[in-house]
Amino acid sequence: MTVLEHYKNTRAYTNQICKPLEIEDYTPQSAEFASPPKWHLAHTSWFFEEIILKKYIKNYQVFNSDFSFLFNSYYNSLGERLDRSKRGLITRPSITTIFKYRDHVDHFMIALLEQENLKADIVELAILGLNHEQQHQELLITDIKYTLSCNPTYPKLYDINYVNEVESVNKPAYISIQEGIYNIGHNKKTFSYDNESGYHRVFLEPFQIAQNLVTNEEYMRFINAGGYKNPNYWLDDGWQFIKENAITAPLYWKQKESSWMSYTLSGLEPINLAAPVCHVSYYEAQAFAAWSKKRLPTEFEWEVANSKFKWNQRWEWTNSAYLPYPNYKKPDGAVGEYNGKFMINLMVLRGKSLATSPNHSRATYRNFFSPETRWQFSGIRLAE
Amino acid sequence: MTVLEHYKNTRAYTNQICKPLEIEDYTPQSAEFASPPKWHLAHTSWFFEEIILKKYIKNYQVFNSDFSFLFNSYYNSLGERLDRSKRGLITRPSITTIFKYRDHVDHFMIALLEQENLKADIVELAILGLNHEQQHQELLITDIKYTLSCNPTYPKLYDINYVNEVESVNKPAYISIQEGIYNIGHNKKTFSYDNESGYHRVFLEPFQIAQNLVTNEEYMRFINAGGYKNPNYWLDDGWQFIKENAITAPLYWKQKESSWMSYTLSGLEPINLAAPVCHVSYYEAQAFAAWSKKRLPTEFEWEVANSKFKWNQRWEWTNSAYLPYPNYKKPDGAVGEYNGKFMINLMVLRGKSLATSPNHSRATYRNFFSPETRWQFSGIRLAE
């Protein structure tokens, strides 16, 4: 696939995600951690404008000079920006204008990418922009889900919902990995983020890792065994987190009389016992592991073992903090703000979820969220 | 004007207020004290449905049974309701559906009001519902203004803006009122709210009250004299309020280099020095009065003197707490929750603003807000 095709496909997929939205759905920000769909649509376009169009197109006219303030996410090097918590208050520009903005950016980007002998650094930045947009595609899905879940009428958006579907299942077994020195990180010619790039060596003690993700059925056993009521299974912060927020089940689960339902993008549905548990925090993953007398794998164990199991259903919490690899160099400028400055207080997730954009993740991919995060499509794989 | 005409006019005026809105403007709640336009449109319809249609129309089918939960404001006697702070998250029903809901309610209300020999209690409740909707019309305007003001692009909505227009001005003088026993309250056959109804007697010491409202020019003199920097003029709570919120001018004022502008519904405009100051809190009104070596009038003084000055430009802060009149009886049921339960920690405003709906206010009308309120069209009249 050429970069041009990649560009067109990716931009089109973003629009497709938004197709079933009402105009009213585009605006609200339902939580500090989520962003309005309108914002995602504009921000991903702004990113191309900022890192490519402004630099590589002579006399480029920005679509609207206010947008840099409105749709910068967190790049200090790219000027002042709107306070993150206020994204939901920006009713103007309307979504119609935002789609015009996307067209404007597409027009120039496509013209640029159609050129022959494209400079390598433009290609590189374009691919970064597309990976960036793919990340926001999954965030669009998770943020829309969160907003609609606040509505007591439980709207249905899609036919698929990414949580109750069951992929063919591996044999229920643990895979053994030998001790040894392993190369960790991405060392190929293809695209990777700065936080995963370049080999470094890690010594692993021998370990075992589960073929399958933990299922809703297994997780329900944990709930029924009083898992949310016994502090012994929990980290101290995790225990406080579930007590303060009165958490007794994964996000979106609702107890209706004697049975559990969950809000999904296709509406309120009975929990599929055979599907992998979803929308659990690191704290819940860790407590489940403690109750199971197992543990979570480190991200290194996961990376070394990944070819021996399937991983395409849930982002998988690891027991690794998100920290720089030994050979990590923060790039200069705005790109350097992409990953490096978040390397504290977050845990690494590996794999991908059913809602992850096609061709986006890879075995060395490091996703990262704070341990209380539940609105992502996150699940649990055990190790020991 | 018949109740039927009153109904049609009032409902039409609500729609007219919303005409220049983009669909995106209908959803957000920009502050705990404000509500989304969509919510106002639905809530005022729900009010008619709840207090009239459900009771007086046989086999009335509610438009949507979820709406009672979604659009109840604060009536404990009318069931569970959505948490006030979450009104901005309700993207569904869409605004199209809400306008259908209004049509549905209009259809039944008009059919009802077209009947001959309408029962007196239906007429009475209909008039209550229309006054209720008129109150929300002004709130629609103030809430829309607040939301748009959060947008750094300062959108223009209307040609008039309710703050920079100047009405013909009274002679700058103080009116003297003699001591004596005065009747306070509303004792006519026409509509009034429960909180103002029925005479009671009040003894007033002699006092003087200003012909004119305080102008922007006079207020600017207070600012330039360091009014916001000297605690002596301020109530202790007021001083804390302006320090914690870094308040140095009325709401919506922005200092651009050496001159003051203000955000208005017709965009960012220079302050009109001749217009009455607007969007000040009780604390600012009180501090201005202290700096002027005057005081604010009580609501009784205002009511007794009101026929001697014009009052149609600003809601006027009084030095009276919002408390029940001696003969106040809280009505039974939902209507009893309209006014009575708010009689604490609020101050009375008298008069009306340029944004108040036609034929809504009167000389005995008691408006009430907390002393830090600034987003209403509030101004200052002095007394001594």
Add this chain to the structure above:
Amino acid sequence: MTVLEHYKNTRAYTNQICKPLEIEDYTPQSAEFASPPKWHLAHTSWFFEEIILKKYIKNYQVFNSDFSFLFNSYYNSLGERLDRSKRGLITRPSITTIFKYRDHVDHFMIALLEQENLKADIVELAILGLNHEQQHQELLITDIKYTLSCNPTYPKLYDINYVNEVESVNKPAYISIQEGIYNIGHNKKTFSYDNESGYHRVFLEPFQIAQNLVTNEEYMRFINAGGYKNPNYWLDDGWQFIKENAITAPLYWKQKESSWMSYTLSGLEPINLAAPVCHVSYYEAQAFAAWSKKRLPTEFEWEVANSKFKWNQRWEWTNSAYLPYPNYKKPDGAVGEYNGKFMINLMVLRGKSLATSPNHSRATYRNFFSPETRWQFSGIRLAE
């Protein structure tokens, strides 16, 4: 009694209140609204130093120049001061030093007051200082009680506790007062605060007021009738207040199996059913009145009727907001900060409690606290 005797008695009574304290009890600030005993002891001395000694004694040497910063309560005109919430962190100076400070101030004050032909303004300020200290005496008692109540061991401090003692009771009846114009305020030669001074006239509609305060037995009936569970009796703010704080009974009440106990200054005791209810907020007083189909008296009704009933057991919540009288003039300088700047968001209490210092209150005395206040010795008298 001469001012000198008054001075000696008052200062000695402060010490007597503190007698049963452990040194450790002097330091903590158990709530934002309370102050450490050490702070009260120093602040009341600082007050004399600041308003009298510094001005009227030539070359007066302050005891310690840091104390002005440490022990100023809220006087902006007397310089910078310690943030109120940090009073509990000031371990040094030790209580030994504070008592030396009191001796130092006493030494100079007594020398001054022993002079013949004392200037009238010194006498006036001395009396203000003594009344100030008396106010702090009751606060000492209420604050100590609050701090000790945080201790799960429920320490006993005194033999009397000010809440379970029962005074001889009036006949259970309502007193009728005729309509008319009444003089309100203090107009005698003796001491009064600025907020109560000078007559003004008030017209009162006819009303009835209860001979007796509401007893614990009556209040318990309200609790048992579900008074804390029915929003209809409550102001909206009051309902939120009791829900957010999970309040189901007066402060210090503890349910032990089937019976109610309360923490008192003489330890945990059974509730005395015959004693007047104590430690209720304005919200609870108002809700009790609504449940009783009565109301609270206004402060004017209370003042007019007071000679017809006994009032010496509880501070009595009135239905009057704390606002300036028509003829109120805020004094210049620090004394002007004593009362005037608090005239917002507070309700007036009249009367006195068993813990009020001897000869401190009077029929025109206006005490004032926010409507959620419960740690004062506050009770309920009904009117209708």
Add this chain to the structure above:
Amino acid sequence: MTVLEHYKNTRAYTNQICKPLEIEDYTPQSAEFASPPKWHLAHTSWFFEEIILKKYIKNYQVFNSDFSFLFNSYYNSLGERLDRSKRGLITRPSITTIFKYRDHVDHFMIALLEQENLKADIVELAILGLNHEQQHQELLITDIKYTLSCNPTYPKLYDINYVNEVESVNKPAYISIQEGIYNIGHNKKTFSYDNESGYHRVFLEPFQIAQNLVTNEEYMRFINAGGYKNPNYWLDDGWQFIKENAITAPLYWKQKESSWMSYTLSGLEPINLAAPVCHVSYYEAQAFAAWSKKRLPTEFEWEVANSKFKWNQRWEWTNSAYLPYPNYKKPDGAVGEYNGKFMINLMVLRGKSLATSPNHSRATYRNFFSPETRWQFSGIRLAE
């Protein structure tokens, strides 16, 4: 040294730390993260009572049955406990009683430890209790310092202050360490905590580590170069942390006209330029390293290299999150709550400070605090 001698010395050292305290200093809790000295004195005694005396002494009578509630820190398995934030409100028992409590515990502990043929598990628990008390000794010092620093009079407590003293300095150079597999962890017969026990292997890429800690002089260069004003050096969370808390220098630094002073346990002192910087958060350590174009070492690099440099002045922030070693097993019961449940959102510090108790730390010791922690005696060693 026998366990008995170890016991006597350790307990005596705790008392020695408290010697210069006023009684008033024992009670306040000046921050959520700090505890009152009285609490430390009681809690360390409670620990011996709970894990040894209650179990191994027949018919042991607890000193006071309330103490288990009052002085349990965070052990869910040992019953209910006082809310951490309320430790400063417990004025009773008085410090006199707490010292009697210590004597009571000492009496039984010494009698026990004087026995011949002491069981191994008692010895082991006694040593755990003594290490526990040593940790609290340093916390006593840091907490007392924090409380006294809140006092605008800057009291002096000791002659030494642990921050301005300068030890003999290493040559300013970097030590090179070869790549290889290294054993990490404590594998000797002597005492270690569960979180450091047992070898595991780690592969390290080649690295260099500084001989010396960063000095105040070097850190001041960072400040003067605008280090606290440039977001590029900072983690995103760190940048927010310093902005929200208006941090522009290490904790306890005060700018007096043109020069920097710092509050120390011997009073307000000029900063000693030659001394290692102290009281910096992880965020500041990381930003300083970024500005220096270096990085912090991982805890593994530190442990491997530690024999080649001196470490006795500051707790040294590492770039390692506090997570379990591969072979970590959480012990059963209360001891299992000692370390394991805190393994999230914290960073590891290695080494020891001048305030660390004698013979307490070791090369494998893992200290851990949240990245914003500043009140510990923490410093910076660079790596690359």
